[in-house]
Amino acid sequence: MSKYTAADFIDCPIFVNMSTEELQKVVNLMSIEDYRAGETIFSEGDSHAVIWIIIEGRCKVTKKTRDGGQRDLAVLARMRTFGEMSFFHPAPHSATVTAETDVTVARLDRARFHSLVDLGSQAALKIAYNTIAVVSERLRAMDEYVGQIIKSGETPRSGQEWGEFRAKLYSEWQF
Template sequence: MVKVLPVEQLINECVLFQSVTPEEMDVLLHASEREDFPEGARILDEGNSTRYLWVIQSGTCEVRKRLSNGNEQVLTQLSPFSIFGEMSFFKPAPHSASVVALTDVEVFRIPGREFDQMLKDGVSGAQKVVLNTVRIMSDRLRMMDEWTAEMVQSTGSRSKNAEWHDFRSKLYSDWQF
């Protein structure tokens, strides 16, 4: 088992582990790996592919998205008890953004292969993590919807408005892109 923050603190402060019991947490931690990154380290690189569900124990990171001109746009900052990597973890694909350490960072991560086995074995803690991840991603999507709608409205462009409505229609109906 990796050495991490007290189990009770993880359960109380990390949304990913909401409703997980201490015993279930021990099972999840037994499958986890711990790693430290120095300030400036690239923990995840956009376009690469790894299957880990990451939890920040200490430190701060930025999530960055590469733009067509080669620059990176900061999407958000992550602090202790934040998670990342969930999109590639649950649907294996290249990372959609990079994660860079702004300070020295301690993380633990759950490997995809071990997590898949826990789900196959019916481990209740793993099932709760899936449900909590859906909740986290729903909240993030809700915030992104709000932000996108505000941005489209603020441009005042009919073509951008039409583009937004077309995208939204595809996103919520047929998922065909």
């Protein structure tokens, strides 16, 4: 990853409060990939243990709908991350990420991250802590969205399905 240095990643939320030395160690562990506009980086249901960081360009996050379509969830720009859930909790990706423009991403895979963990690196702790903050922010936004749906009286699908979802959200799902 010789082309990039710690200074290139200073604005990435998962690297907040890292020293230049810590961040450079992480940068040295990452690989770089380029995608053309419209190219899929990963699909919903794939399983990759990688955190991607957008260096240049924009990516679109979409989710399959029950009727076979897809719904746009987000557009992510420079220094935003994706793939965190499958990185920390091995499971299939819950959405598809596509390059909206030509995009360059840095990839940090779990095995390389664990090399930091095995060394007792503070960088690993900071990445984990900061990623929790990023994911919590997204969860808070989802909670707000769901709250607005409930307040409006809308049901996004059948009333029965919505009721089952609400009942399971905190009581039945095992984490």
